[in-house]
Amino acid sequence: RQDVLVLTPWLAPIVWEGTFSRDILNAQYLQKNLVTGVVTFAVEKYWFFIEGFMTSANKYFLAGHQVNFYLFTDSPEKVSHLQMAPEKQLFVIPVQNGSSWQDISRCRMRMVSSHIQRQFQHQVDYLYSMDINVQLLAHVGVEIIDDLVATISSWQVTPQQDSKTHGTHPELQGDFHYTASFYGGSVAEMYKLTTACFGGLGEDRQNGIKAQGYHERHLNKYLLQHKPTRLLSPEYYWDTEL
Amino acid sequence: RRQDVLTVTPWLAPIVWEGTFDPKILDSAYRPLNLTIGVTAFAVGKYTRFVRRFLESAEQHFMQGYQVNYYIFTDSPGSIVPARLQRGRRLLALPVPSFSSWQEISMRRMETISRHLARLRPAELHYLFCLDIDMVFHNPWGPETLGDMVAAIHPGYFTVPREQFPYERRSSSAAFIPEGEGDFYYGGAVFGGLVSKVYEFTKTCHMTILADKANGIMAAWQEESHLNRHFLTHKPSKLLSPEYIWDDRKPKPPEIRLVRFSTVEKNYKEIRN
Numbered sequence: 001r002q003d004v005l006v007l008t009p010w011l012a013p014i015v016w017e018g019t020f021s022r023d024i025l026n027a028q029y030l031q032k033n034l035v036t037g038v039v040t041f042a043v044e045k046y047w048f049f050i051e052g053f054m055t056s057a058n059k060y061f062l063a064g065h066q067v068n069f070y071l072f073t074d075s076p077e078k079v080s081h082l083q084m085a086p087e088k089q090l091f092v093i094p095v096q097n098g099s100s101w102q103d104i105s106r107c108r109m110r111m112v113s114s115h116i117q118r119q120f121q122h123q124v125d126y127l128y129s130m131d132i133n134v135q136l137l138a139h140v141g142v143e144i145i146d147d148l149v150a151t152i153s154s155w156q157v158t159p160q161q162d163s164k165t166h167g168t169h170p171e172l173q174g175d176f177h178y179t180a181s182f183y184g185g186s187v188a189e190m191y192k193l194t195t196a197c198f199g200g201l202g203e204d205r206q207n208g209i210k211a212q213g214y215h216e217r218h219l220n221k222y223l224l225q226h227k228p229t230r231l232l233s234p235e236y237y238w239d240t241e242l
Numbered sequence: 243r244r245q246d247v248l249t250v251t252p253w254l255a256p257i258v259w260e261g262t263f264d265p266k267i268l269d270s271a272y273r274p275l276n277l278t279i280g281v282t283a284f285a286v287g288k289y290t291r292f293v294r295r296f297l298e299s300a301e302q303h304f305m306q307g308y309q310v311n312y313y314i315f316t317d318s319p320g321s322i323v324p325a326r327l328q329r330g331r332r333l334l335a336l337p338v339p340s341f342s343s344w345q346e347i348s349m350r351r352m353e354t355i356s357r358h359l360a361r362l363r364p365a366e367l368h369y370l371f372c373l374d375i376d377m378v379f380h381n382p383w384g385p386e387t388l389g390d391m392v393a394a395i396h397p398g399y400f401t402v403p404r405e406q407f408p409y410e411r412r413s414s415s416a417a418f419i420p421e422g423e424g425d426f427y428y429g430g431a432v433f434g435g436l437v438s439k440v441y442e443f444t445k446t447c448h449m450t451i452l453a454d455k456a457n458g459i460m461a462a463w464q465e466e467s468h469l470n471r472h473f474l475t476h477k478p479s480k481l482l483s484p485e486y487i488w489d490d491r492k493p494k495p496p497e498i499r500l501v502r503f504s505t506v507e508k509n510y511k512e513i514r515n
Contacts, residue, residue, distance in 0.1 A: 002245050007249045007250055007256055007262050007263075009262075009264035009267050010264065010267045010268055010271065011256040011268070011386060011480070012256070013250045013254045013256055019252075019254070020250075020254050021253065024252055024253045025253055025254070028477065143254060146254075227267070227271060230254065
């Protein structure tokens, strides 16, 4: 692919169709006997998306590989009839509803962080956070597996960047904007990330900051200081608002 | 960015070329980690004459601002004149026997390196590069080169089709790579990575070299053939472009914008005796 940027200035590959061989990557993944998990939240009205999400994920997410889906929901009864693909397992984690939106976001980070420590780290090697209100339309495979992985938002397809940084601008700030809808990495990195973001969201609450996309803002702030080791192109995310 | 060369492999390992990275971003990510980076090089027999220039140029260009340990394996430790080193950098001259032939010396490197790594204390070293001594640094070699397992693309073969790679083609060798297989031709003069990965790698290569010996066969390009075999099945996580392993006898093509590390001119016949 010569039409798009395939490498960040810190040498993290940007995954586009045509840049990788899924066969080679599958062989490597199997060689290492890895297990991957997905965390997702379906709280209040969002239970409605569960079926669509799980059906598409069963078909398209790491097809042929063992995946543990960890579904945090306040309506566990809505899930009982779901059929999972042979290598896929569903773990339903009941949560309480009734909190405000900000609290939910902060709680998500805290819950994922504590569940990583208590449970996930013993069950999976890699963990990805996905929004429940997406449906996968094509295969998402082991090309997503790396230490710290984020997805470039759909509306920043050709990030402006110049590898010859002009002295006054050390960090190329704001070059990549990542979506909070799909990110992940090794359990160790995810633990660090969720713990850090949970702390940051707490500060916002204290300062009375109420903003749209706080989850995303804190994620981006974290990733500015802890550069992802691999980026997924906007092919890997479909903004449901577009 | 570079559009004239491949910058990512099919298994999503970056290929490091001038213009693909920003040294400042990488430095700000790696410096706080307080890393110690090692370099091994072998100066056996007449090759001791290369040590001074290797070290002087490394002091100028290799991992500036990081802690560096040079491990020079030699059969005459007395001939290693300690060069002036910057703070945080040290030199250890480690004795090895003088073997009969240059091929033997070359192949024993894997064994020596793996033995040495087995004896290291865990926190002593984080990353290690294994380099040829008869080479000189000309331009910066920094944290853009760090990775779990790092290999360098051989300068003689990066524009050449795969069928012409000088892989070992005899199936009786443990380094055998059949026609139609292979990703790149990697040079034996440069490889590196995390200490644990380099340890596994050198140990495995040593085993395959021994297997060949038991079968009375020596691979076409000695340990370089074994290195290429290993990297076929255990793909490197990062590749260095030929900028990092250049041969000054070659004319510089436009893809090579910066030569960082290259061979010293020498008379091969004389030096290999």
